[in-house]
Amino acid sequence: MQQSQQARAQASAITSGKTAPETEAAPASQLRALFDRPRLSPGQRRIAQYLIEHITEAAFLSITDLADRVGVSQPSVTRFAAAVGFSGYPALRERLQSIALRTLAGGPGMTEENGSNELQAAVDAELENLENLRRDFADPDQVIDVGRELSRSSPLTVLGLRISASLAEYFAYASRRIHPDVRLVTRGGSVAYDALLQSREAGGTWVLAFSMPRHAHETLTALRVARGAGLRVALVTDLALGEVADEADIVFATGTGSRLVFDSYAAPGVMAAALLQAMTDADPERTQARLEEYEQISDQHHFFLRD
Template sequence: MSETGGEPEATARLQKLFEGHRLTPTQRRIAHCVVRRAADAPFLSSVELAELAGVSQPSVTRFAVALGFDGYPALRRHLRDVVPAAEAPGEGAANEYQQAVQAEIDNLRHLASLLADPEPVARAGRLLAGSRPLPVLGLRAAAAQAAGFSYFARKVHPDVRLLDEGGTLLVDRVDAAVRAGASALLCFALPRHPREVVEALEYARSAGLTVVTVADSTFAPVARHSDLLLPAAVGTGLAFDTACAPMLLGRVLLEAMCDALPDAQARLEEFDAKAMARGLFVE
């Protein structure tokens, strides 16, 4: 089932509903779930929504009250007005593994709808291309995304610095990048969000860096510490989150950065020539 019922406008309307409210981390998690399951949300009981969001049923009730409703039933009635009518979700024959794959397909479809406006990504590409060096931050669950981006970015960008370890040295490494001339920092932030990442982004901005963040949601804790946030939902149907959309968005950012680097193609051709001379690959 499509995560937004095939209507990107529904996602925008839901996000507008949540704007202006000071939501707790648990409430942001529920809001994120409602956005991801926009087509289903008007039909879900408070217990079902709590299970999908991984929170308690009373948390769902408090979430509804925090938005100004008398309780969850009133919020659900409002959702039926906000989200375009769709068929009530039926019982499917797909097993849990197939459902997880379908959820990722839905996440990718939603990402495609967001990319209908390419300007945010193009702007991010220009910011990343212009930063020398370019620090790339990703801790814990997001470390793989940061490492993957950095691996390919080094083929076209002259100085990419991967920040994938926390601890007391993290701020030192941000300082070193600033002293070397960095103007922007790219962060991959996925749940559960480490406190160190939030603190590092707050410090990076105070040091003068423009922060570009790929996060699982516009409600992520890193949002208020980012100058440009690009959302890409994660899958939550398995024991551990899946992150196909954030990975693909990272590759899209790479493409945008290459477009902003005048010598990117020459660098790629130089790498290919050296790789062939060294017999680096077996194909």
């Protein structure tokens, strides 16, 4: 489903005024709504992932052809359709075809209908991601529970490799204000392995990992090392399906903006801030004491300009 940055550069070139209808489809949020909520089996996740990655072709396959492409049985496809809320495969295929046809026709057409340009269309896509996240936050219990576990883990390891490093650095920077031992891992390979193993040996119990597209092999390997060492993994990523998500104990799936050459991360950023809030709420006395101490130090050494 990932599109090359060269193709995206051509599709998202900034122009003034109204633009022609979009040529790049963005069906990911619709497919997430269909597939992310149910608790799917590994075989069903393979079906979902195939449909996400090959929507314009897969939507028109017969049940036999789809089963053959994915490597599952026809009854597995039927059970998958029921698991995601449809009466059977024909009903699911009808829904997929409506998404695929809009994609082939040039996408949702929001840019043309609203008279907006490419930058405004990118913001519209991020607003949709944030709206999806808002609906997820209708039940905040999982965020609260994970925030409590992250607060208790000492040390707490924060992992983000390649493009995901910026989100990990933000979370680590902020969480160090309220947590006594936060360890940031932004390099893969043996460096990541050493850090994860040392964190576990020091008594750490959790890793908070960020994995944004394009997902790196080294992230997958690092999560496997973490799990193998006995660490639990909370993952902020773009889809609750796939190999990386399979290695996590808890997955927070948030959409990323893909209308421009490089992805934007409005929803993952809010997700990170929500987990930070949950950590502060989990131990308010420690939070208050550490923040007051930091304010005193920052004033003493003039860290910041006065507003």
